[in-house]
Amino acid sequence: MWIADKWKDYEVLDCSNGEKLERWGKYLLVRPDPQVIWNTPRKLPGWKSRNAHYHRSKKGGGEWEFFDLPQQWSIHYRDMTFNLKPFNFKHTGLFPEQAANWDWFSEKIKNAGRPVKVLNLFAYTGGATLAAAAAGASVTHVDASKGMVTWAKENAVSSGLKEAPIRWLVDDCVKFVEREIRRGNHYDAIIMDPPSYGRGPKGEIWKIEESVYPLVQLCAKLLTDKPLFFLINSYTTGLQPAVLTYMISTALKKFDGKVTASEIGLPVSSNGLVLPCGASGRFESIC
Numbered sequence: 001m002w003i004a005d006k007w008k009d010y011e012v013l014d015c016s017n018g019e020k021l022e023r024w025g026k027y028l029l030v031r032p033d034p035q036v037i038w039n040t041p042r043k044l045p046g047w048k049s050r051n052a053h054y055h056r057s058k059k060g061g062g063e064w065e066f067f068d069l070p071q072q073w074s075i076h077y078r079d080m081t082f083n084l085k086p087f088n089f090k091h092t093g094l095f096p097e098q099a100a101n102w103d104w105f106s107e108k109i110k111n112a113g114r115p116v117k118v119l120n121l122f123a124y125t126g127g128a129t130l131a132a133a134a135a136g137a138s139v140t141h142v143d144a145s146k147g148m149v150t151w152a153k154e155n156a157v158s159s160g161l162k163e164a165p166i167r168w169l170v171d172d173c174v175k176f177v178e179r180e181i182r183r184g185n186h187y188d189a190i191i192m193d194p195p196s197y198g199r200g201p202k203g204e205i206w207k208i209e210e211s212v213y214p215l216v217q218l219c220a221k222l223l224t225d226k227p228l229f230f231l232i233n234s235y236t237t238g239l240q241p242a243v244l245t246y247m248i249s250t251a252l253k254k255f256d257g258k259v260t261a262s263e264i265g266l267p268v269s270s271n272g273l274v275l276p277c278g279a280s281g282r283f284e285s286i287c
Contacts, residue, residue, distance in 0.1 A: 001263045003274055004099040009075035014047070014270040016040045018056075024084060024092065025075045027051040031090045032062070035276050044270060054090040062090065074158060077102075080130045081158040083151070093125045093151060097264050097277035098193070101231060102131035105189065108229050108284065109135035112188075116228055119180075121173040121192040121219075126152030128191050128231075129166060130159050137189070138165035144198065146170045172204045174211070177218045186224045192216075193233040208236050216251040227255055230283040233264070244281030257285045 013021045013028070015036045021044060022029050028046045030053040051069040056062040064086050072085040077099055084092045109116050109132060116137040120129045123141040125148055132139050133156070143149050149170050156162060169176065173192075194215070196208050216232065223230065230252060232244060241261035249259045261281040265274040 002100040106135040133164040235278040
């Protein structure tokens with residue numbers, strides 16, 4: 001398992017009975033997590049002194065209950081700053097477990113010995129975009145949500161990356177990739193974090209089980225002859241590491257490199273165990 005264990009401003013303090021107790025900077029949040037199927041004793045005082053609690057509804061969705069939490073605050077990871085705010089479906093604007101991937105590809109970029117062009121698809125609030133740019137890459141950031149792209153730009157400014165070579169695009173990821181192929185553009189690395197289900201800016205439907213492999217095949221046409229890396233992340237139960245390995249190995253078979261895949265996770269401070277948070281598949285050049 002690849003573990004995001006270098007955080008200072010974030011930690012999973014405990015998890016029990018379908019929920020996790022997290023520290024985001026100086027604030028404690030309780031949020032639901034479908035992986036937490038155990039019902040262990042909640043001994044930490046933070047369970048009761050939380051600053052906010054997201055309650056999931058049996059009818060679907062849910063709502064936040066706030067006790068003492070600002071509308072927005074920030075946390076840091078290495079040289080990056082992320083602006084956080086609670087919004088729909090329990091989210092805060094950041095997936096901290098992705099730091100395990102940020103560290104991996106940042107080293108690849110720094111040690112490439114050449115300029116690196118990165119394409120980040122389903123790029124959300126820009127965690128991977130900022131990490132790649134901070135490592136020295138030029139990045140094309142694509143997300144279908146205008147609000148998320150705006151948020152990502154704000155994170156870039158807060159991280160001192162306002163002038164970094166980042167191209168910000170609000171677009172349907174599949175249609176953007178198809179256009180880039182027609183334009184003859186290529187990238188040294190591609191990152192994608194596709195949702196299980198989503199809609200593009202013009203109502204395009206995305207279902208990951210039906211759509212992700214054709215997209216990976218398209219992305220193979222966008223990679224340079226000697227790509228640096230390819231990364232895909234998934235929170236969908238059906239896309240286990242072995243599935244990601246098989247998918248990447250077949251779609252990128254013409255390139256010389258190795259494919260690895262694993263669960264990603266976050267350490268739990270109260271007991272030293274690890275909370276699983278989805279899976280990632282990686283291709284990296286062997287030259």
